Amino acid sequence: AQTVTQSQPEMSVQEAETVTLSCTYDTSESDYYLFWYKQPPSRQMILVIRQEAYKQQNATENRFSVNFQKAAKSFSLKISDSQLGDAAMYFCAYRSASHALTQGGSEKLVFGKGTKLTVNP
Amino acid sequence: DADVTQTPRNRITKTGKRIMLECSQTKGHDRMYWYRQDPGLGLRLIYYSFDVKDINKGEISDGYSVSRQAQAKFSLSLESAIPNQTALYFCATSAIGGRARNEQFFGPGTRLTVL
Numbered sequence: 001a002q003t004v005t006q007s008q009p010e011m012s013v014q015e016a017e018t019v020t021l022s023c024t025y026d027t028s029e030s031d032y033y034l035f036w037y038k039q040p041p042s043r044q045m046i047l048v049i050r051q052e053a054y055k056q057q058n059a060t061e062n063r064f065s066v067n068f069q070k071a072a073k074s075f076s077l078k079i080s081d082s083q084l085g086d087a088a089m090y091f092c093a094y095r096s097a098s099h100a101l102t103q104g105g106s107e108k109l110v111f112g113k114g115t116k117l118t119v120n121p
Numbered sequence: 122d123a124d125v126t127q128t129p130r131n132r133i134t135k136t137g138k139r140i141m142l143e144c145s146q147t148k149g150h151d152r153m154y155w156y157r158q159d160p161g162l163g164l165r166l167i168y169y170s171f172d173v174k175d176i177n178k179g180e181i182s183d184g185y186s187v188s189r190q191a192q193a194k195f196s197l198s199l200e201s202a203i204p205n206q207t208a209l210y211f212c213a214t215s216a217i218g219g220r221a222r223n224e225q226f227f228g229p230g231t232r233l234t235v236l
Contacts, residue, residue, distance in 0.1 A: 009161075035224075045164075045211060045227035091163060095225075108154065108179065109213075109225055111163035 002027045004094050006112035013082045014120050020067075021077045021115050023092030031097040034068070034075045035109070040088040048090070051075065053097070079117075087119040124148045125228040127212050133234045134202050142197045142231050144212030151216070153195040154225065155179075155187060158209040167210075170195055202235040209233075 003026045013019035025034070036048040051059045051068050058066050063083075067076045079086055092112040125146045134140050144153065151172050156164040166179030168187040176187060184206060186198045199206055212228040 004163075043209065043230045043232075045213075045230075047224055050224065108166045108169060109156075109164070111165070113161055113163040 002029075002032075002094050002096070002110045004092050004110050004112040006090075006092055006115050008115045009113070010116045010118070012118040012120060013079070015082055015084060017082055018078060018080045019082055019117065021079075021090050021092075021117065023075045023077070023112055025073050025075065025092070025094050025110075027073070027094065027096075029096055029098065033095045033097060034066075035093040035095070036064070036066070036075075036077045037091045037093060037111075038086075038088045039091065039114075040085075045091075049077065082119050084119050084121060087117055089114045089116050091115075125212060125214055125226055127210075127228040127231050129231060130229065131232045133236065135236050136203055138202050138235075140199045140202055140233070142210055142212075142233070144195045144197070144228055146193050146212075146214045146226075146228075148214055148216070148226060149192075150214035150226070151192065152214060153189065154213040154215075155185075155195070155197045156211040156213060157181060158211060158230075164211060167197065199233075199235075202233075204235045207233060207235045 005024045032053045034051045038046045038048045049059050049061045049064050063080045065078045091114045093109045095109050128143045154169040155167040158164045165181050167185050170176050170189045173189050188196050210231045213225040215225045
């Protein structure tokens with residue numbers, strides 16, 4: 001079974017600075033997807049960025065970028081020019097790319113335990 | 122209007138009571154999921170459904186049941202609620218095809234407290 005580990009329960013950053021959140025995962029599969037979700041105090045789960053394992057290029061979305069190291073099974077999130085609105089819980093998630101529905105749950109997300117990010121003014 | 126809605130948003134109930142959490146979606150997605158979030162544990166899958174006739178258990182299905190009444194509706198029931206089912210519950214949907222099939226869309230969550 002796949003597992004996702006976020007080793008930093010809490011992180012803090014100064015406004016306008018850069019912060020990196022860590023995520024590692026364990027899988028025997030070669031094709032999969034990785035995600036970072038943001039959960040602000042409103043509780044809503046918001047997709048921040050996604051990465052397809054078959055793509056070598058790191059995904060970017062405005063101030064958010066990832067460092068995807070497939071061999072090391074590492075998927076860190078970098079937030080540049082941090083803003084007060086970035087304060088939230090951040091969850092790393094894994095999803096198999098397997099199309100075999102008979103295996104059951106191949107499209108479920110496996111989440112890490114989350115990292116709480118505080119942005120200081 | 123929200124694409125994925127959950128009712129109620131908050132609920133307090135007593136041990137032993139039956140309770141149903143409802144999820145509706147207007148995204149036209151076939152796949153729907155129920156997750157549970159506990160502090161320090163992230164989200165864990167309870168049940169998932171790939172279509173109206175397909176229901177599957179997730180990693181923590183004990184004490185829960187589900188019903189897929191229609192493509193757009195997926196409800197989660199606690200037949201006899203117990204305090205350790207106090208948690209935040211999320212419904213999510215995903216598409217079969219297209220670029221969006223890689224992404225799950227979440228509802229706003231239901232905060233359930235069992236006394």
